[in-house]
Amino acid sequence: MSGKKHSLLSASGAHRWLACPPSAKLELQFPDTTSEAASEGTLVHDLAELKLKHHFFTNDLPRSKFTREVNKLKKKPLWQDEMMRHTDTYLDYVNTAAMAFEHDPSKGIEKRVYFGAYTLADQEDENEGYGTADCILIGGETLQVIDFKYGKGVPVSAEGNPQLALYALGAYEMYKMLYPIERVKLSIVQPRLSDGASEWDTTISELLAWGEYVKRQAALALEGEGEYHPGEQQCRFCRARAQCRARAEENVRLAFQVGKKPPLITTDEAGQYLLQGEDVAKWLKDLQEWALSECLAGREVPGWKAVEGRGSREWTDMETAFEVLQQAGINRAVLYEEKPLTLAQVEKVVGKKDFEDAVGAYVVKNPGKPTLVKESDKREAIKNKITAVEAFKEEKDHE
Known part of the structure; x- marks a missing residue:
């Protein structure tokens, strides 16, 4: 259950090293850290694993043992009662997915798969080329990989998701002699979001073609070669994000680019600037946090210093x-x-x-205020043409 290791070219970090191959080795200079959110995620994954095993393999995990194991998890410091409800949503999804197969599918829960043939890993190294899929269903010509995400901040899409695609490649290599796999379905269940499930279908031929691309990027990443390609997605959790020169130079270019242009920008340019500038604010925040840590460690950051912020008062009794x-x-x-x-x-x-x-x-649900999101967002676009003043006036009237 817990204590999963991460390799240099891990599936969870594939969105980063596929887009920016040299970042894989660059990250090695920085310590791997964890967070309370990550620990919370591990706890709820342990609970989800127990529920699936009890439901599908009751003989191996009968009610009495299942209850004892769940009670152990409930004693953990990060336990929250709502975890029971959210893991029930995940269980319901997996059960419904299994029932959709023509015949009862084979089920792999927290299944360890090897995709090292695509990340060019040494199979004898237990920390390279392996990953653990939350749930794998296989029946007839269909392979389905289901991932449970507990985060509630950023929706994760299953479409072309590299982590799940690597798990699917590993599952295919494991089961291709037993099943005539032709269709691959990737699913992400994120129950703490209102639209908590994302699904994507592809063919095994398309997946294998993508696997060849993975091999080329992995070869570059293992040598620390290739082009740095900073961006909002790949930089978000990169351990080198604060000090990465490529990211710094790209964000400075985006923030301060100049040139002789018309005095007013167009809507086309606005859309382009919004996309290009996504990482600028995040980069500045990461840079500030790193500079502060350097000042607190006694090192000089020219033009800056660490001071005590605004304090707060509290009762002693x-x-x-x-x-x-x-x-x-x-x-x-x-x-x-x-x-x-x-x-x-x-x-x-x-x-x-x-x-x-x-x-x-x-209870009545009032409409939320108009929000600008990417075109890929699943919510329906506001079709009626109203001014911002009118839109925000309507929202104020509902307060």
């Missing part, structure tokens, strides 16, 4: 302090305020189904 104030004549009502929980908080306390049954009739 709030209850005693309030008692003193009340004894001094301050009315209790002045010190405490009563306010209702928000709608979302009430729904969480009551439970989504009970909430809907009891008070759903008293």
Whole structure:
């Protein structure tokens, strides 16, 4: 379950080293760190694994053992009760996907696959060329790879997803002698988002053709060669992102490019600038964080210094302090305020189904304010032609 290792050319980092091959070796100069979100993700993946194994392989994981294992997870510091609900959504998706096969498919849960033939790894090295797929279903001519994502910030698309595609290549190599695989389906279940599932179909011939591209990029990455190609996606989690010269120079170019042009930009140019500038603000933030760490370590960053930010105050003993104030004549009502929980908080306390049954009739969903997103976003575009002033006035009227 836990403790998964990551290789130089890992599947999870494929979106980075495929686009920017030399970044794979450049990252080796920086320590690999983890975060609370990553630890939370590991915990909920362990729970998801237990649920799938109990559902599909009940003899191997009967109810009593399943309950004991889940209770162990509930004692972990990062445990949240909502994890049960979100992993149920994942289980329902996998179960529905399995039932869609003409015959009961073969099921691999947390299945270790080897795709090193495409990343040019040494098969004897247990840390290279391997990955663990959350769920693999195979039946007839169809191979389906399902990935469980617990993040709620950024939607992850299954379309052309390199991590899942590498897992699919590994699964194909493992099972191609047993199944006449022709169709490949990639699925991502992200239950903490409203549109929590993404699916993409391709053919095995297209997947294998992509595998040849992977081989060429892997050869460059293993030698630290090829062109640096900074961008919002590949730089987001790169450990070298703050100090990478290619990223710095590209963002400076994007932010300060000059030339003789008309005084007003066009909508075509606006769209282009928005796409080009996505990484600029993130790069500046990464640069500031790194420069601050250097100052705090006693190293000089010309033109900058670390100072103590705005402090905050807090009670050492709030209850005693309030008692003193009340004894001094301050009315209790002045010190405490009563306010209702928000709608979302009430729904969480009551439970989504009970909430809907009891008070759903008293809830109305107001339209959100207009938001600019990429064309690839699945939400329907606003078709009616209204001005920004009119749009934001409508939103204010609903407040």
